[in-house]
Amino acid sequence: MLGANAAGLSAASRARKRDPRLRITVLERGPAASYSNCGLPYFLSGRLASLDALRTHPVEYFRDRRGLDLRLGHEALELEPARHRVLVRDPAGDESWFHYDRLILATGAVPRWRPEPRRNVFAANSWSDAVALDAALRAGGIRRVAVVGGGYIGLETAEALRRRGLDVTLYDAHAALLRSFDPELTAALPDRLAALGIGVRLGVRVQSLEGLDADAVINCAGLRPSSDLARAAGLALGASDAIRVDDLQQTSHPAIFAAGDCAQTRHRLTSAPLWMPLALPANQQGRVAGANDPRLRCPGALGTLVVPLAGCDFGRTGLSLAQARAAGFAAAAEEVAAHAQASYLDPQPITLRLIYDTAARRPLGVQLRGAPGTVAARLDTAAAVLAAGLGLEQIEFLDSAYQPALAPLYEPLTIAAHNAHQR
Amino acid sequence: MLGANAAGLSAASRARKRDPRLRITVLERGPAASYSNCGLPYFLSGRLASLDALRTHPVEYFRDRRGLDLRLGHEALELEPARHRVLVRDPAGDESWFHYDRLILATGAVPRWRPEPRRNVFAANSWSDAVALDAALRAGGIRRVAVVGGGYIGLETAEALRRRGLDVTLYDAHAALLRSFDPELTAALPDRLAALGIGVRLGVRVQSLEGLDADAVINCAGLRPSSDLARAAGLALGASDAIRVDDLQQTSHPAIFAAGDCAQTRHRLTSAPLWMPLALPANQQGRVAGANDPRLRCPGALGTLVVPLAGCDFGRTGLSLAQARAAGFAAAAEEVAAHAQASYLDPQPITLRLIYDTAARRPLGVQLRGAPGTVAARLDTAAAVLAAGLGLEQIEFLDSAYQPALAPLYEPLTIAAHNAHQR
Numbered sequence: 001m002l003g004a005n006a007a008g009l010s011a012a013s014r015a016r017k018r019d020p021r022l023r024i025t026v027l028e029r030g031p032a033a034s035y036s037n038c039g040l041p042y043f044l045s046g047r048l049a050s051l052d053a054l055r056t057h058p059v060e061y062f063r064d065r066r067g068l069d070l071r072l073g074h075e076a077l078e079l080e081p082a083r084h085r086v087l088v089r090d091p092a093g094d095e096s097w098f099h100y101d102r103l104i105l106a107t108g109a110v111p112r113w114r115p116e117p118r119r120n121v122f123a124a125n126s127w128s129d130a131v132a133l134d135a136a137l138r139a140g141g142i143r144r145v146a147v148v149g150g151g152y153i154g155l156e157t158a159e160a161l162r163r164r165g166l167d168v169t170l171y172d173a174h175a176a177l178l179r180s181f182d183p184e185l186t187a188a189l190p191d192r193l194a195a196l197g198i199g200v201r202l203g204v205r206v207q208s209l210e211g212l213d214a215d216a217v218i219n220c221a222g223l224r225p226s227s228d229l230a231r232a233a234g235l236a237l238g239a240s241d242a243i244r245v246d247d248l249q250q251t252s253h254p255a256i257f258a259a260g261d262c263a264q265t266r267h268r269l270t271s272a273p274l275w276m277p278l279a280l281p282a283n284q285q286g287r288v289a290g291a292n293d294p295r296l297r298c299p300g301a302l303g304t305l306v307v308p309l310a311g312c313d314f315g316r317t318g319l320s321l322a323q324a325r326a327a328g329f330a331a332a333a334e335e336v337a338a339h340a341q342a343s344y345l346d347p348q349p350i351t352l353r354l355i356y357d358t359a360a361r362r363p364l365g366v367q368l369r370g371a372p373g374t375v376a377a378r379l380d381t382a383a384a385v386l387a388a389g390l391g392l393e394q395i396e397f398l399d400s401a402y403q404p405a406l407a408p409l410y411e412p413l414t415i416a417a418h419n420a421h422q423r
Numbered sequence: 424m425l426g427a428n429a430a431g432l433s434a435a436s437r438a439r440k441r442d443p444r445l446r447i448t449v450l451e452r453g454p455a456a457s458y459s460n461c462g463l464p465y466f467l468s469g470r471l472a473s474l475d476a477l478r479t480h481p482v483e484y485f486r487d488r489r490g491l492d493l494r495l496g497h498e499a500l501e502l503e504p505a506r507h508r509v510l511v512r513d514p515a516g517d518e519s520w521f522h523y524d525r526l527i528l529a530t531g532a533v534p535r536w537r538p539e540p541r542r543n544v545f546a547a548n549s550w551s552d553a554v555a556l557d558a559a560l561r562a563g564g565i566r567r568v569a570v571v572g573g574g575y576i577g578l579e580t581a582e583a584l585r586r587r588g589l590d591v592t593l594y595d596a597h598a599a600l601l602r603s604f605d606p607e608l609t610a611a612l613p614d615r616l617a618a619l620g621i622g623v624r625l626g627v628r629v630q631s632l633e634g635l636d637a638d639a640v641i642n643c644a645g646l647r648p649s650s651d652l653a654r655a656a657g658l659a660l661g662a663s664d665a666i667r668v669d670d671l672q673q674t675s676h677p678a679i680f681a682a683g684d685c686a687q688t689r690h691r692l693t694s695a696p697l698w699m700p701l702a703l704p705a706n707q708q709g710r711v712a713g714a715n716d717p718r719l720r721c722p723g724a725l726g727t728l729v730v731p732l733a734g735c736d737f738g739r740t741g742l743s744l745a746q747a748r749a750a751g752f753a754a755a756a757e758e759v760a761a762h763a764q765a766s767y768l769d770p771q772p773i774t775l776r777l778i779y780d781t782a783a784r785r786p787l788g789v790q791l792r793g794a795p796g797t798v799a800a801r802l803d804t805a806a807a808v809l810a811a812g813l814g815l816e817q818i819e820f821l822d823s824a825y826q827p828a829l830a831p832l833y834e835p836l837t838i839a840a841h842n843a844h845q846r
Contacts (some may be wrong), residue, residue, distance in 0.1 A: 006832075036765060036827060036832075038765075038825070039765060039767060039768075042768060042827065047768075048767060053767035054767060279825050280832060280833075283832065283833075298820075299817075299820050303822075304822045304824050304825075306826045306829050308828060313829060315824055317824070344462060344465070344476035373796055373829070376800075377797075377800030377803070377824075378803070380801070380824055380830075383821060383822045383824070384804050384807045384808050384811070384813070385811070387813075387820075388807070388812075388813055388817075390811055393719075394810070396707075397707055397721075397722050398807055398810055399704065399725040400703060400727060400803045400806060401729040401799045401802040401806070402461070402701075402702050402703050402727075402729070403729045403730055404461050404462045404465065406729050406736060406796070406798070407729060407800065407803075409429075409459075409702060409703060409706065
């Protein structure tokens with residue numbers, strides 16, 4: 001196993017369950033095993049006093065309870081599939097060949113943009129960079145921070161640092177933020193961020209750090225799969241240069257599997273291969289890779305994503321309208337402005353967009369913007385509906401929960417499906 | 424149309440959509456059209472200043488905008504299916520025969536227990552009784568209230584009146600409250616109600632009002648379908664004496680349809696006929712009855728229910744463990760204690776019970792108890808999963824939303840399905 005991230009440890013745990021006597025070695029380049037990447041903004045904002053809270057388990061847990069030979073600080077330098085071995089450098093700097101019967105690659109993702117080395121440039125998705133950034137902030141002297149990249153990681157990081165009292169400016173090369181959403185849902189986001197005191201500079205491609213008037217730079221300008229080792233070993237790469245795998249997570253070499261952010265997935269609706277670095281699908285892939293059981297196959301992913309930004313929750317699953325049309329569907333969107341409670345009980349607003357196939361009368365995607373707490377679980381219903389392949393009429397007849405203070409008689413999704421079905 | 428409740432008006436509105444020139448008459452016995460029954464506790468607690476908030480639309484809306492001849496205070500006395508007519512008494516007391524081509528019965532439900540008439544006895548699910556109770560409370564002299572019946576309506580009513588400062592005692596003939604839930608989930612409920620200052624007397628069958636040491640009595644001891652008119656006219660009755668209908672809501676007489684709390688439904692999983700007086704299925708039945716279109720059929724109901732009680736939300740959908748076993752399934756329950764957020768962000772507790780078919784590896788029901796706001800939308804996902812017929816393994820691979828502050832990496836339902844699948 002290469003990589004002690006969530007995908008890697010899911011795979012190792014599943015393999016252990018399958019065979020209690022298997023010798024399982026997990027080689028991890030970094031200093032920490034399996035932590036919640038997605039929780040880093042809560043450390044940067046100051047809400048969490050220590051990064052330790054983000055560890056899912058202490059290292060001893062994996063060693064003692066799951067019987068994994070977990071080696072931190074071990075970097076894989078070279079992979080020889082034909083000889084079933086990988087060259088590893090240990091923390092002391094010594095190099096040696098490690099032999100395996102089966103190898104699972106869970107090498108994760110790395111920042112796509114690599115600015116010239118400079119002091120006070122930090123990646124957003126890394127434990128060690130978060131430690132370094134926090135230390136630099138505590139040391140003082142950093143007041144103005146530039147966050148480069150307006151995807152959900154950049155936006156969460158910008159808001160977290162603003163909460164910490166810093167002077168934050170967000171840069172993105174495009175005209176819109178959060179571009180996996182339909183723009184109708186996110187149009188007000190720049191203004192809402194500005195209202196929090198975050199500077200927003202759209203349509204600005206940051207090429208070098210010189211032009212940024214900032215004491216520190218956070219690199220949120222996207223990720224790429226960490227597939228260099230696999231590529232050099234001759235493994236086939238796929239979408240976005242992610243490691244190509246089948247639905248058993250097997251790579252082009254039969255003894256090597258890959259899971260998580262380094263591996264390709266496929267879209268659950270279109271079956272198109274794509275790269276989608278998200279936590280839950282990464283864990284699911286790990287489980288499939290570790291099970292090594294032809295009955296357990298990865299069904300692909302919907303790209304379900306939820307993020308709290310500037311006082312609203314934003315969520316998406318399935319295809320956006322633009323993605324649906326690009327995939328060749330005769331797609332339309334039905335937008336409803338609805339509420340999370342009965343109208344007479346100070347209801348919280350929700351806006352839902354249902355992207356649907358006008359020919360097949362089927363949903364293709366759902367996007368939501370709502371008051372805090374109103375979006376995530378609703379998104380799960382939409383994801384279940386998409387995974388199950390329900391049609392618009394079946395959505396109309398879902399037997400949803402209703403109680404005036406807790407849920408409206410007609411859910412926004414039901415209303416949208418009804419309206420779309422009438423057209 | 425008989426009955427201007429939600430089912431009746433759903434039916435009328437759908438019929439209007441289908442044919443703009445249809446003559447549609449809605450005869451309603453009571454003084455109010457289409458109000459939110461389920462909102463009455465919020466009026467009784469004092470949260471809503473007026474019952475008017477519970478009207479979905481003013482009467483004029485139905486008359487002017489939907490073109491319905493809506494007649495309040497008109498009571499149907501007798502139905503002659505063979506002659507396509509119904510004897511109606513108008514508010515002036517005059518009786519006359521009303522002739523129809525198609526009739527939809529939406530006569531609702533009435534209290535099952537009819538205590539001898541006495542001052543200060545009120546039904547829980549009635550507009551006029553709520554008005555009278557509120558007036559009596561305002562007039563003073565009522566301090567001690569007995570609520571008879573420990574179903575969700577009785578519990579909500581007891582808590583509402585306690586909020587209003589009254590001395591409330593809840594009586595139920597059985598040993599447990601909220602009996603459509605697995606008892607494991609509701610065992611602490613009596614203590615939690617007691618902590619709010621509500622007296623709880625279980626295993627006490629209230630036969631007469633004499634023994635109750637109370638200034639007023641709220642009759643929440645269950646409902647029965649209002650099917651006397653249909654029975655007298657010779658229409659077939661079904662489960663619990665609800666009017667028997669097919670999945671087009673057609674009764675045993677081809678020109679007469681029935682929808683809502685007066686009509687039978689069937690369980691979506693077992694297809695067993697049953698009576699399930701709940702708001703959303705009632706509306707869905709109304710829509711089917713009004714559409715009168717062989718392509719639009721009622722898929723039945725799952726009994727999805729959510730209710731906030733004593734600081735927790737309780738929710739259920741599908742079969743309880745007892746119901747599943749009674750229906751002949753080899754059923755088991757998998758209970759998980761989980762959280763609504765990542766463990767490091769002060770997560771709110773959720774307990775979920777998955778009732779599943781151990782042979783077919785399929786879910787049969789889901790029950791939830793959780794912190795306020797954590798249950799209703801999760802229940803919708805469970806209801807969608809049940810409606811779609813997903814298996815345990817498919818639930819494990821749902822592409823749910825994850826964000827540390829908004830949703831855990833693994834949803835309680837996913838964990839339960841995983842655990843159940845491993846057994």
